[in-house]
Structures are given as structure tokens and as C-alpha cells.
């Protein structure tokens with residue numbers, strides 16, 4: 280539904296009274312605990328909770344429609360929470376680290392100006408990003424793949440600029456995505472069919488994909504029904520809001536660019552990488568960008584290139600380029616592919632496909648350090664703000680020519696429940712097969728408990744889900760369903776080796792530092808899971824910086840599940856009450872004695888324009 284569903288008065292009133300009852304109940308618990316023990320004594324607080332109160336948890340909080348006005352705990356006045364004001368309407372599409380004005384102060388060569396450049400502390404906005412007037416909840420998947428409400432992304436520039444290429448059309452008050460793309464005039468489905476005759480997409484061998492320069496992510500959108508999960512990226516550039524369109528469609532995407540910094544993904548992650556007319560100069564800089572693709576491609580992974588210079592003999596006129604120029608560009612790409620020891624699978628129709636070898640046994644050239652510049656860095660997963668280098672990463676060692684370097688993966692979905700090779704081989708410090716299995720079991724139980732708290736969790740109500748501190752990906756594994764996808768974020772100050780495990784499970788994710796803004800547009804996630812985030816960042820940056828960023832990326836009426844020590848959650852609860860969020864504190868599923876608790880929150884619906892006085896439209 281594009282229209283916000285409105286519940287009947289009766290339903291609203293009953294949920295309001297439930298909230299008030301639960302709120303009062305929890306308020307007295309907090310007050311009692313607070314007066315007696317003060318902060319920083321999780322265990323004793325938890326104990327007192329049990330003694331003083333018997334807060335039975337209402338299972339009926341309505342996550343579907345929160346129209347504000349319901350009494351939340353903090354409104355009852357533990358102490359005055361700071362109230363955050365809306366930002367000016369011009370910030371409705373603010374992307375702090377990809378801001379046009381700041382970008383223009385950086386060099387344009389190698390796309391450096393399109394990379395992440397975040398505001399300094401005194402440039403940060405301490406206000407709430409407003410939704411545009413008329414904002415509505417997106418259509419449910421799969422309708423959202425093809426239709427996006429105009430009010431949510433009110434820019435028609437793409438429909439004009441890419442009109443001939445059939446990317447997107449404007450019809451009434453919605454955008455329609457016919458599934459076209461610059462390189463697939465007959466639709467993305469047909470194009471994927473053609474790829475599938477060379478790449479094992481159908482039998483689960485290829486599960487994770489990377490789309491470089493994705494446009495509105497139609498390739499990723501149509502791969503989903505084949506059970507392939509694509510991480511798409513495009514810079515924030517003149518075709519406004521490509522990545523925002525992708526996320527509004529319910530397709531995974533981030534703002535990103537191949538410039539001078541490594542991609543924020545671990546080594547050996549993707550089963551397939553793809554570029555269709557993505558404008559990345561693959562042959563330039565000694566093949567720097569192809570070497571970066573080689574880093575993130577797993578042994579046996581595929582690289583697909585369509586658009587210039589492929590099939591230049593037929594296309595050079597349409598592309599308005601000379602034959603010589605295009606031939607030279609292709610020669611350079613072939614040279615780098617040869618250096619990388621990639622095997623050319625095919626060059627037919629409008630695309631070419633290479634495959635990264637499963638190990639380097641048949642690549643004496645690649646191992647020869649006198650001729651090849653091997654990377655000095657011992658950790659190819661360490662990518663956050665690290666400069667790309669024109670060097671090759673070593674394959675993990677194998678004992679036979681048939682063995683997959685780093686370990687062979689089961690086809691999806693078996694892959695999701697198998698022990699990931701990086702765990703089996705002890706690649707993640709401190710994580711054994713046994714502790715991995717325990718983590719999975721623990722998160723299975725946590726997610727069962729979440730589903731009791733929020734009955735809408737796996738109904739399709741929440742499509743774009745973010746796990747801010749994903750660890751081994753066990754939350755995403757437990758919640759996995761074709762109705763949703765999870766962006767597994769591994770904080771750069773946590774154990775970064777776990778992101779490789781997440782990809783081995785057939786899930787996707789990214790590195791990020793939560794002291795900075797995430798590479799996405801506002802209102803792009805329906806549900807955010809924040810496990811231990813505020814304990815992790817305790818002395819790293821301000822809690823309000825992180826919470827304001829969460830407010831930016833969360834949709835109106837979207838939900839957050841925090842999981843942390845109770846004293847941390849009490850501070851969070853207080854702060855978000857000044858951000859127009861409704862909250863409820865819930866005990867751990869093992870009972871109130873456990874100091875770890877859950878805080879669930881729902882962002883109220885409000886939009887920009889002349890609404891500054893009230894929370895409600």
C-alpha cells in the first residue's frame with residue numbers, strides 16, 4: 280500500500296492504553312532501580328527489577344501504525360530529555376559524507392571528490408532530517424520492485440535523462456521501473472537469462488554479487504527472484520538519487536564509487552561482480568580497479584563486463600568513439616585479466632565473462648614475485664579508508680590443483696547452515712566451530728523472542744533491514760527470508776574478520792565506522808538492529824551522533840531493536856524520546872535477571888514543511 284494505513288480509533292486507543300500501562304510499569308521499575316542503585320550497576324538493577332516489579336510484557340504493541348501522541352516512558356518525565364528540532368527542508372536528502380558542496384572542494388581525478396568526505400564535528404547537523412511532504416510507506420515487495428511513490432523521491436531528472444534507455448517512467452504519482460537498463464533494452468530478466476547460460480546462477484553456486492555503478496539497480500532487483508543477493512553501488516552524482524531509488528524499490532544498495540580507496544568489503548567475498556556500462560576505466564592506472572575486483576572476488580568467482588568496449592566493432596558509432604580508442608581499451612583490460620590469471624569464459628552478444636581461477640596452481644605468472652607486484656599488506660580484509668594499491672593479493676594455499684583456495688562453498692541455501700570455511704580453518708581469531716554454533720543457536724533464540732515482541736517482523740512489513748553490529752551474521756541467518764534482506768554492518772572497531780564469514784554464509788554486508796554517517800540516503804531502512812552498538816562505541820564518539828544518524832536512515836514508522844546492558848538502554852531511551860521515537864523496554868527472553876535487555880522503538884510519522892510545532896502531520 281502506498282497509503283499509510285490508518286487504524287480504527289478503537290485499536291489506536293487500546294494500543295495507547297497498553298503503552299501507558301507498560302510505560303508506567305516500566306517507569307516505576309526504572310525509577311526504583313535508579314534511585315536505589317544509580318547507573319552502572321546492571322546486575323543489581325536487574326535484580327531489583329525482579330524484586331520490585333512484575334512487569335508483564337504486552338504482546339500487542341502496534342508496530343504498524345504509530346501516529347504519535349502515545350505516552351512513552353520518557354514523556355512521563357524521568358528528567359527532561361533534550362529535544363531535537365527538525366532540520367530545514369533543504370536537508371530532506373542529506374547524505375553527510377557525500378555532500379555536493381564538500382565534494383567540490385576535493386580533486387576530481389580518480390573520482391576522489393565522489394568518495395566519502397564526512398563533516399567535521401562542528402559541521403555536523405544536530406537536527407532531525409525531515410521526510411518530504413506527502414511521504415508514504417513504500418509498496419510491499421515485490422510491487423516495490425516496479426513502483427515507487429513519487430512523493431518519496433521527487434526527482435524527475437532520471438526519467439528525462441534516461442528516457443530512451445527505459446530505466447524509469449513517471450506515471451501519475453508513481454515512478455514505474457520497467458526493468459530496463461542502458462545495457463539491457465529487452466529488460467534485466469532477459470539479460471540475466473543470457474548470463475545464466477554461462478554462469479551457474481540457477482543452482483545456487485552463485486549467491487552473492489557486486490554491481491559496480493548500478494544505476495537504479497534493476498540488475499540486482501531481478502537477480503533476487505533467482506536467489507542471488509547483489510550489493511549494488513553508485514556514486515551520488517548528477518543522475519540524482521539512483522541509490523535512493525534502488526532502496527525505495529527494496530533492493531540492497533549503497534552510495535559508493537571506485538576511486539582511490541578500497542571498496543568497504545572483505546577479500547574473497549563475492550561470487551560474481553558485474554559492470555554494465557558503469558563508466559569505470561578498467562584498463563586505466565595499471566588495472567588498479569580490476570585488481571580491486573580481484574581482491575573482493577572469491578576464487579572461482581565471475582566478472583561480467585557489458586557496454587564499452589565490449590563488442591566495439593558493432594557499437595563504436597552508437598558510442599561516438601573511434602575503433603582505435605575502443606580496441607586499445609579492450610586490449611588493456613585483456614592484459615590485466617591475463618596478469619590476474621582470469622580465465623575468459625565467453626565473449627558473445629554484448630557482454631564478456633571472465634572467471635577468477637579457483638587457486639593459483641595453474642598461474643605461475645601470478646605467483647612469480649620478481650615480475651608481479653604482490654601486496655605487502657598481510658591483511659587483505661583491512662579496507663576501511665585504505666588506499667587501493669596496484670598489487671595482487673595472494674591466494675590461500677591449496678594442496679591440490681582441484682581444491683578451492685580458502686575452501687569450497689556449498690550451493691545456497693545449504694551454505695547458510697554449513698560451517699563457513701573461514702570458521703572451520705580458524706581464520707577468525709577467537710572463534711571456534713563450537714563457539715560459532717553457539718552464536719548461531721543464541722541468535723536463533725533471540726530472533727524467536729523478537730518475533731514475539733514484534734509480530735510483524737517476518738510478514739514483509741520490514742524489507743530493508745540493517746544490523747549495525749552484525750558479528751558473525753547470525754541475526755541475519757536466523758531471520759533470512761525472501762521477503763527481506765539484511766545489510767550486515769561490521770564496525771571497523773569490531774572484529775573485521777567476521778565480514779568474510781558473513782559472505783561465506785551467502786549474506787551480504789559492509790564495513791562501517793558508526794562515528795560517521797553511513798553511505799546511504801535518508802529513510803532507506805525499515806528496521807535497524809543495534810546489538811551492543813553503544814557499549815562498543817562508549818568512549819569513541821557521542822551517543823547522540825549515532826542516534827541521529829539512525830534517525831536519518833530510518834523510515835518514518837520504521838522500527839529499531841536495541842540490545843544492550845540495561846544502563847546503556849536507559850540512556851538511549853531518554854535521548855530518543857527527544858527524537859520523536861516511541862519506545863518500550865523489554866526483558867531478555869531468559870528473564871528479568873539478565874542485565875542485557877531489549878529496547879524497541881518506533882519512529883513517529885512526520886514530514887517537513889510547516890509542521891514544526893507538532894509531531895503530527
Ligand SMILES: *[C@@H]1O[C@H](CO)[C@@H](O)[C@H](O)[C@H]1NC(C)=O
Nearest residue numbers: 478479480482483484689690
Ligand atoms: C551448478 O552448475 C554448474 C554449471 O552447470 C556445475 O559446474 C556445478 O557443478 C553445479 N553445482 C551444483 C552444486 O549442482
Ligand SMILES: *[C@@H]1O[C@H](CO)[C@@H](O)[C@H](O)[C@H]1NC(C)=O
Nearest residue numbers: 368411412887888889890891
Ligand atoms: C510555510 O509557511 C509560510 C508562512 O506561514 C508560507 O509562506 C509557506 O508557503 C509555507 N510553506 C509550505 C511548504 O507550506
